[in-house]
Amino acid sequence: MAVMPVRIGIIGSGFEADLHAAAIRMAPDEAELAAVASPTPGNAAALAGRHAIPRVFTDYREMLCEKDLQMVTIAAPNHLHARMTLDCARAGKHVVCEKPLAMNLEEADEMLETCERQGVLLLYAEELFFTPKYVKAKEMADQGAFGKVYLVKQSEKHFGPHADWFWDVDRSGGGVFMDMGCHGIAFCYWFLDRSPIRSVYCQMSTQVHGGRTRGEDESLCILEFENGATGLVENSWARRGGMDDRVEIFGEGGVTYANLHMGNALPTYREYGYGYAVEKAPGTKGWSYPVFEELWNYGFPQEMRHFARCATGKEEPRATGRDGRVVMEALYAGYASAGRGRKIELPFGPARVRKPIDLWRA
Numbered sequence: 197m198a199v200m201p202v203r204i205g206i207i208g209s210g211f212e213a214d215l216h217a218a219a220i221r222m223a224p225d226e227a228e229l230a231a232v233a234s235p236t237p238g239n240a241a242a243l244a245g246r247h248a249i250p251r252v253f254t255d256y257r258e259m260l261c262e263k264d265l266q267m268v269t270i271a272a273p274n275h276l277h278a279r280m281t282l283d284c285a286r287a288g289k290h291v292v293c294e295k296p297l298a299m300n301l302e303e304a305d306e307m308l309e310t311c312e313r314q315g316v317l318l319l320y321a322e323e324l325f326f327t328p329k330y331v332k333a334k335e336m337a338d339q340g341a342f343g344k345v346y347l348v349k350q351s352e353k354h355f356g357p358h359a360d361w362f363w364d365v366d367r368s369g370g371g372v373f374m375d376m377g378c379h380g381i382a383f384c385y386w387f388l389d390r391s392p393i394r395s396v397y398c399q400m401s402t403q404v405h406g407g408r409t410r411g412e413d414e415s416l417c418i419l420e421f422e423n424g425a426t427g428l429v430e431n432s433w434a435r436r437g438g439m440d441d442r443v444e445i446f447g448e449g450g451v452t453y454a455n456l457h458m459g460n461a462l463p464t465y466r467e468y469g470y471g472y473a474v475e476k477a478p479g480t481k482g483w484s485y486p487v488f489e490e491l492w493n494y495g496f497p498q499e500m501r502h503f504a505r506c507a508t509g510k511e512e513p514r515a516t517g518r519d520g521r522v523v524m525e526a527l528y529a530g531y532a533s534a535g536r537g538r539k540i541e542l543p544f545g546p547a548r549v550r551k552p553i554d555l556w557r558a
């Protein structure tokens with residue numbers, strides 16, 4: 197018997213909610229966009245209009261009363277992830293939660309326990325597990341192309357996020373390491389077949405945005421894995437010139453490099469700045485690297501299609517709340533390492549931390 201597409205509601209109507217909606221629409225055989233909820237009525241209605249979403253709510257809890265919704269994606273600021281996940285789970289909806297999973301480990305644990313108790317999936321929206329270039333690198337590594345992989349580097353840099361809440365550590369939990377270091381940690385962990393993380397060493401600073409945030413805008417993180425490999429995660433909100441996202445994989449028998457903005461982008465110079473705005477570039481003049489088939493090249497449609505298939509039992513989840521919890525612990529250790537000036541061994545889970553950055557700057 198044919199299985200109907202999974203009916204999905206989106207929480208949020210900003211940057212990432214728009215990506216979720218566009219990605220879900222690219223999998224019409226598996227998923228159906230049924231509703232959107234966001235406290236900014238104009239934005240929610242506009243998003244609904246752009247993506248032909250039939251139901252619009254200003255309070256997400258009202259959306260959760262809709263019996264036919266099976267899955268909800270959370271694309272709201274970080275400090276709301278835990279509360280929203282618990283509400284979704286208690287309403288019997290599968291949850292796709294954006295990164296980082298939560299503000300602290302207690303929240304992460306409660307999210308995992310509640311979803312398990314309620315019998316719903318907690319899926320972690322780490323699209324790097326689905327990014328075609330990065331998936332290709334992993335496939336080659338898994339086939340033995342590089343022999344034993346001893347170093348995995350992931351780097352994501354731009355000049356800082358678009359919305360105010362990212363800069364307010366009470367709502368974001370930290371600066372660039374929390375925002376994008378979570379991608380790099382997840383990537384290294386996934387690439388190395390989830391070998392446990394043994395230790396974390398981190399250096400952080402605020403180089404250019406000190407007037408705007410208490411968070412770090414530069415971070416370097418070294419991860420030691422139990423299998424003997426090293427992860428190197430480099431992040432910046434201080435880098436001008438738009439988004440830079442790349443990986444480098446080194447094995448005793450080979451190496452591969454993947455750059456998300458080279459090879460699938462158009463090196464472009466614009467004197468007048470007209471047209472397409474490149475992600476995270478403050479302007480459109482000068483050199484930029486517009487990516488074609490952008491969503492697909494990042495892996496968002498592949499991710500959402502997979503999550504929809506998980507909800508109907510067609511696939512086993514490839515990115516779960518457990519991955520998000522591992523990342524959260526490494527984030528804690530990273531901030532503590534920067535604060536103490538030394539490497540931190542895992543497991544590491546000090547109590548009474550409201551947000552990771554408190555371990556660096558109280």
Ligand SMILES: NC(=O)c1ccc[n+]([C@@H]2O[C@H](COP(=O)([O-])OP(=O)(O)OC[C@H]3O[C@@H](n4cnc5c(N)ncnc54)[C@H](O)[C@@H]3O)[C@@H](O)[C@H]2O)c1
Pocket residue numbers: 207208209210211212213233234235236239256270271272273274276294295296321322323359361375
């Ligand atoms: N995976 C990625 O690459 C990626 C990229 C960007 C953002 N994100 C994540 O997505 C999440 C959202 O980020 P963004 O860039 O879309 O931020 P944004 O500021 O553009 O959008 C946030 C949205 O949340 C909504 N919101 C706020 N309070 C709400 C509430 N109480 N109920 C319902 N909605 C509420 C806002 O109205 C807004 O529409 C964050 O957790 C961020 O880390 C992930």
